[in-house]
Amino acid sequence: AQTVTQSQPEMSVQEAETVTLSCTYDTSESDYYLFWYKQPPSRQMILVIRQEAYKQQNATENRFSVNFQKAAKSFSLKISDSQLGDAAMYFCAYMDNYGQNFVFGPGTRLSVLP
Amino acid sequence: KAGVTQTPRYLIKTRGQQVTLSCSPISGHRSVSWYQQTPGQGLQFLFEYFSETQRNKGNFPGRFSGRQFSNSRSEMNVSTLELGDSALYLCASSRWAMNTEAFFGQGTRLTVV
Numbered sequence: 001a002q003t004v005t006q007s008q009p010e011m012s013v014q015e016a017e018t019v020t021l022s023c024t025y026d027t028s029e030s031d032y033y034l035f036w037y038k039q040p041p042s043r044q045m046i047l048v049i050r051q052e053a054y055k056q057q058n059a060t061e062n063r064f065s066v067n068f069q070k071a072a073k074s075f076s077l078k079i080s081d082s083q084l085g086d087a088a089m090y091f092c093a094y095m096d097n098y099g100q101n102f103v104f105g106p107g108t109r110l111s112v113l114p
Numbered sequence: 115k116a117g118v119t120q121t122p123r124y125l126i127k128t129r130g131q132q133v134t135l136s137c138s139p140i141s142g143h144r145s146v147s148w149y150q151q152t153p154g155q156g157l158q159f160l161f162e163y164f165s166e167t168q169r170n171k172g173n174f175p176g177r178f179s180g181r182q183f184s185n186s187r188s189e190m191n192v193s194t195l196e197l198g199d200s201a202l203y204l205c206a207s208s209r210w211a212m213n214t215e216a217f218f219g220q221g222t223r224l225t226v227v
Contacts, residue, residue: 033214035214037218042220043202043204043220043221043223044218044219044220044221045204045206045218046218047215047216047217050214050215091157093157095213095214099162099169099170099211099213099214100170102147102159102213103159104156104157104158105156106156107156107157
């Protein structure tokens with residue numbers, strides 16, 4: 001079964017600085033999707049960024065970018081120029097190519113210090 | 115356009131009772147997925163409905179069931195509630211069955227006492 005691991009339960013970053021959240025996963029599939037979701041105190045899960053495994057180019061969305069290392073099964077999220085509104089729980093997630101097996105990691109709580 | 119709407123936002127039930135949660139997807143979205151979030155188990159996939167048919171089911175007992183109506187609204191039912199069912203229940207909608215572009219609601223916080 002696929003598993004997703006986030007080894008950092010909590011992280012903190014100074015406002016305007018850069019932080020990297022780690023995620024590793026385990027799968028025997030060659031095609032799949034990886035996601036980073038943000039869950040602020042409002043509880044609503046918000047999609048931050050998505051990566052298709054067949055694409056070698058790392059996905060970026062404004063201040064958010066990923067470092068996708070397929071061979072190492074690693075999918076880290078880099079947040080540049082951190083803002084107070086970035087404070088939230090961040091979940092790494094895996095989905096297989098058939099839209100099944102949507103598996104989430106345990107989450108990393110990010111605090112942004114003014 | 116309106117986002118995913120879950121009702122109610124909060125619910126308190128007694129052990130042994132049953133509960134029904136509702137999820138209205140974004141207009142035009144035909145897939146609705148349900149998730150359970152607890153501090154101990156994290157986020158776990160319950161099931162997905164697409165065009166009124168259950169497409170996927172997670173590893174939950176038969177007490178957890180769902181359905182989807184012709185307008186794509188979905189309901190989730192939990193029968194014979196247990197204390198361990200206390201959780202945040204999230205639903206997500208997407209236009210197609212593969213929910214790589216899923217939009218989540220704010221969840222229903224269920225407390226079983």
